[in-house]
Amino acid sequence: MPSEDADLPTPDFTFDADASGACVAGIRPYRCGSYRLEAETAAGRFVVHNYGHGGAGITLSWGCAAKVQDLVRARIAASHETEAAVLGSGVMGLTAATRLLDLGLTVTIYADRMFADTTSHKAGGQWALSLVEYQGKDSELKDILTTSYETFKRGGQDFGVYERPNFASKKTHNLEEILRIAPGLIPRRQDLSRMPFHGHHNPGHLYQTLLVEPPAFLKRLVDDLNARGARFVQQNFDDQTHVFSRVTQKIIVNCTGYGAKKLWKDKAMHPIRGDLAMLRHQPNLQYLYSQGGYMFPRTDHVVIGGNFDCTDNEQPSKAECKKLVRAIAMNFGLAPPMAIPENFIQHPRITEWLRQRRLAPADTPCDPPCNPV
Incomplete structure (x- = not known):
């Protein structure tokens, strides 16, 4: 068992929910059954659909963009078209546009909101399969994950990408699935007899993954596209x-x-809103953390999140942000104990629903469990 002297740095959980930018919220584009990545012809147009990636948009972005590129490459080989339009300026749109430029096409990006106002820009940024369904697509997903991971690793800090350890109190499905689908892509999980933090005496697990900082990554993409x-x-x-x-x-x-x-009148799409509490930057924190929520120390903020709300209301909740911070701080003995709220992703009710969804056939109807509050 590690000694207290070996503990990693303890976060400062000072948080003012009333401060400007302290609370943000975004809508995860959750699609029941699976994300949509396919082409169709409609109204004389060649339309490639690339959406429905839940909370894994950044994770899958470069790999999905490569699949889009393949579909469009086959099209222009026969049609000899020279222009393409991309709808959306989130991470999926920006990476797809980048790969279309690589084909020599003239690219126009249409969006009702520019990149800094998208959910992608508000995301936490861990490289993991978070809140995305992919029934029947393991083979395709392996290719997507491999391409994305290798592309992010090559980009490095110039694209806001950092290799980071993730300490988790329980096995993390979001990373366990990557180990299952693409074995060898990321290092194997290490099991710990104790989580190496002040106030912790419970066992845990150590994963090695990437932290992609959305503000830096998206800005670099936009600068390159321009x-x-x-x-x-x-x-x-x-x-x-x-x-x-x-x-x-x-x-x-x-x-x-x-x-x-x-x-596109896609009834399989559901909004899953998440709040994020943005604490001050703490450069001594070089790890990701998951227990009752998640904490991602970035170069702009320490980001704390992990709730699950079935609404498309993007107004952040100060009360939710305070609960998110308290849920992590109490693990370090720095906040009064509390039960994990029912609308947190790691609550047994949400965990069980996600487990059932993973086992369900791709065409099974679903309604995400809504915030009971």
Whole structure:
């Protein structure tokens, strides 16, 4: 058992929920059954759908962009088209646009909100399969994970990417699935007799993964796209017909995330909102942490999150952010004990629902459990 002297640095959990930018919220684009990554022809357009990645958009981004590139490459080999449109300026849209430029296409990105206002920009950034379904797609997902991981590793800190240990009190399905689907891609889990932190006496597990800092990563993508001549157009679309009336390009890559529910009438899409508490930057913290929630120390903030709310309301909740911070701080003996709230992802009710979803056939209808509060 590690000694107290070997403990890793303890976070400072000082948090003012009323401070500007202290609380943020985003909508995870959760799609029942599986994410959507396929092409179709509609209204004379070649449409590639790339959405529904839940909380794993950043994780899967480069791999999905490579699949989009393959589909479009096959199309232009026959059609000789030279232009493409991308719908959405989140991580899926920006990485897809990057790979379309690699094909020599002229690329226009249409979005109702620019990258700094997207859920991607608000994400925590751990490289893991968080809140995404993929029934029947293990083989495809292995390729996607491998491409994404290797691309992020090559990008390194220039793209806001850091190799980090993740200490978890329980086996983390989000990382265990990567070990199962793509064995050897990330190091194997280490089992610990004690979590190496002040106030901890429980066993745990150590994973090695990546931390991708969304603000740095997305800004680098946008800067590169601008430098390579991609064009950004701020445009809101009402429905699919409106898309086809405003977008002139014959090739369209649909990366609208939760917006696909309205635009493509995709009833499998559900909003899963998450709050994030943004604590001050603490450079002595070089690890990720998961117990009753999660904590990701980044170079801009220490990010604490882990709740689950079935709403598309993006207004952050100060009360939720305070609970998120307290849930982590109490593990270090720095806050009064509390029961894990029922709308936290690590609550047994949510855990069981996610387990059932993982075992369900791809076409099984689902309704995510809503916040009981």
